[in-house]
Amino acid sequence: MRNTQVIQVEGLTKKFGDFVAVDHISFEVEKGEIFGFLGANGAGKTTAMRMLTGLSKPSSGKGKVAGFDVLKESERIKERIGYMSQKFSLYEDLTVKENIRFYGGIYGLSKNQIRTKTSQILEELQLSEVGAKPVRSLPLGWKQRLAFAVSMVHEPEIVFLDEPTGGVDPNVRRQFWEAIYQASELGRTIFVTTHYMDEAEYCDRISIMVSGMIKALDSPDNLKKQF
Amino acid sequence: MKAISIQNISKSYKDTKALDCVSLEVGRGQLFGLIGPDGAGKSTLFRILTTLLLADEGEAFVDGLHIEKDYREIRKRVGYMPGRFSLYQDLSVEENLSFFATIFGTTIDENYDLIKDIYVQIEPFKKRLAGKLSGGMKQKLALSCALIHKPSVLFLDEPTTGVDAVSRKEFWDMLKSLKEKNIAILVSTPYMDEATLCDKIALIQEGKILKIDEPEAMMAQFERPLFAVKTNSTYQLLNHLRLQSFTHSVLPFGECLHLVTTETLSPESIQEQLRLQGFIDVVVSKIRAGIEDVFLDLSHKAGNHA
Numbered sequence: 001m002r003n004t005q006v007i008q009v010e011g012l013t014k015k016f017g018d019f020v021a022v023d024h025i026s027f028e029v030e031k032g033e034i035f036g037f038l039g040a041n042g043a044g045k046t047t048a049m050r051m052l053t054g055l056s057k058p059s060s061g062k063g064k065v066a067g068f069d070v071l072k073e074s075e076r077i078k079e080r081i082g083y084m085s086q087k088f089s090l091y092e093d094l095t096v097k098e099n100i101r102f103y104g105g106i107y108g109l110s111k112n113q114i115r116t117k118t119s120q121i122l123e124e125l126q127l128s129e130v131g132a133k134p135v136r137s138l139p140l141g142w143k144q145r146l147a148f149a150v151s152m153v154h155e156p157e158i159v160f161l162d163e164p165t166g167g168v169d170p171n172v173r174r175q176f177w178e179a180i181y182q183a184s185e186l187g188r189t190i191f192v193t194t195h196y197m198d199e200a201e202y203c204d205r206i207s208i209m210v211s212g213m214i215k216a217l218d219s220p221d222n223l224k225k226q227f
Numbered sequence: 228m229k230a231i232s233i234q235n236i237s238k239s240y241k242d243t244k245a246l247d248c249v250s251l252e253v254g255r256g257q258l259f260g261l262i263g264p265d266g267a268g269k270s271t272l273f274r275i276l277t278t279l280l281l282a283d284e285g286e287a288f289v290d291g292l293h294i295e296k297d298y299r300e301i302r303k304r305v306g307y308m309p310g311r312f313s314l315y316q317d318l319s320v321e322e323n324l325s326f327f328a329t330i331f332g333t334t335i336d337e338n339y340d341l342i343k344d345i346y347v348q349i350e351p352f353k354k355r356l357a358g359k360l361s362g363g364m365k366q367k368l369a370l371s372c373a374l375i376h377k378p379s380v381l382f383l384d385e386p387t388t389g390v391d392a393v394s395r396k397e398f399w400d401m402l403k404s405l406k407e408k409n410i411a412i413l414v415s416t417p418y419m420d421e422a423t424l425c426d427k428i429a430l431i432q433e434g435k436i437l438k439i440d441e442p443e444a445m446m447a448q449f450e451r452p453l454f455a456v457k458t459n460s461t462y463q464l465l466n467h468l469r470l471q472s473f474t475h476s477v478l479p480f481g482e483c484l485h486l487v488t489t490e491t492l493s494p495e496s497i498q499e500q501l502r503l504q505g506f507i508d509v510v511v512s513k514i515r516a517g518i519e520d521v522f523l524d525l526s527h528k529a530g531n532h533a
Contacts, residue, residue, distance in 0.1 A: 201481030
């Protein structure tokens with residue numbers, strides 16, 4: 001196994017009673033790759049992602065995420081990954097700065113690190129002027145980029161984005177993908193789940209999940225050629 | 228007489244201007260699309276036209292009737308499918324439909340012809356509770372309920388949002404067949420790719436109409452040269468292109484970048500230049516603008532700060 005692969009899973013399976021939610025999935029994701037995880041609602045995406053993020057124990061199979069074993073080292077995995085979802089990411093009634101401080105604290109950053117990180121994020125996202133404003137008052141696009149920055153406050157190797165772009169504002173969507181490209185350029189691996197096909201085209205490679213199994217895995221271009 | 232005629236409608240919620248001087252017209256039997264992202268003001272306009280909300284300024288007529296003076300008559304003549312699923316979850320499919328028929332003083336049998344094509348698809352499940360239906364089936368039931376009193380104007384607020392790709396396509400096919408029955412349809416969607424399925428569209432953003440035209444005409448009128456640029460170093464090329472003097476705008480578009488230039492250039496010359504600058508795998512091709520390109524261009528001109 002090459003060490004440039006930050007996710008490696010083999011035969012990963014999750015059963016709930018008789019129901020096989022995830023059925024022997026195997027794949028690798030390279031460092032710095034933007035990997036799209038596609039599937040309709042109920043295809044098993046969320047269950048698969050919960051196993052990769054250390055929130056759910058696989059019924060069988062094996063895998064490593066950020067160098068740690070998904071069966072035995074789930075707590076270490078949680079420290080090395082970031083997570084952002086459309087439904088839950090920032091506290092709307094906390095200010096921009098408070099959100100950064102909160103997540104910095106959760107991930108065990110020192111006061112000094114949090115201070116440095118806060119000014120870095122505010123500067124990069126040009127949010128200095130609204131640092132003391134509640135997140136609720138920000139436009140959607142700013143919120144989304146802030147949530148993304150906050151999910152990387154502890155410099156994780158991989159960021160999991162769970163259905164990140166619910167709204168389909170063409171401007172907001174592009175700003176967000178530019179932020180994703182930038183993170184990937186810096187060597188961070190991005191794992192994105194989505195059920196929008198056109199969204200998936202922004203990824204380097206995509207896998208398509210149907211009833212718990214990975215039915216296709218390739219670059220968007222090659223997948224289009226196959227059909 | 229137009230099916231819908233809107234003149235300078237404005238509406239604010241406290242400090243937020245939800246609609247800013249909106250005017251548009253929908254003809255009889257026309258499928259008119261209101262295309263814009265969340266927060267553009269689409270639902271507010273629907274509520275005003277269905278007489279559920281009063282505008283601050285402006286006037287509008289639906290089926291020739293004034294939205295304030297004739298609100299009672301309008302309510303009898305329009306069908307409205309709101310953005311959120313608004314049927315009775317604890318009634319069955321059939322009970323929902325007969326409920327809506329009854330309050331409009333008609334019966335399922337009387338107007339069955341109109342809903343037949345849609346309703347037959349969910350009729351096998353007519354005893355099932357509406358709350359237990361899949362997304363696509365809920366959408367078909369909601370449309371049937373909005374049609375059961377044979378409205379002359381149909382308002383569909385984001386009927387395909389959150390619905391899977393197959394059901395979305397089926398839904399648009401159903402709208403086409405309704406149009407042929409001479410029902411005017413105003414439909415809103417955040418999906419730019421659905422714009423081309425309409426006879427005419429209005430692009431809307433932050434309460435303002437950016438443009439109204441037929442989708443084909445709108446795409447054909449895109450003024451500047453547009454190119455699809457493809458490389459494996461997308462982010463580097465994006466930043467590089469932003470510094471070039473010929474660049475008007477460049478944005479990620481799925482697997483490519485869409486480059487709009489200020490001057491007429493051949494794709495070959497751009498490609499050659501970029502290859503010399505180190506992007507050896509780059510492929511540049513001239514493309515036709517889509518609705519999304521048009522929207523981004525107009526919203527850029529309007530000074531979007533999303």
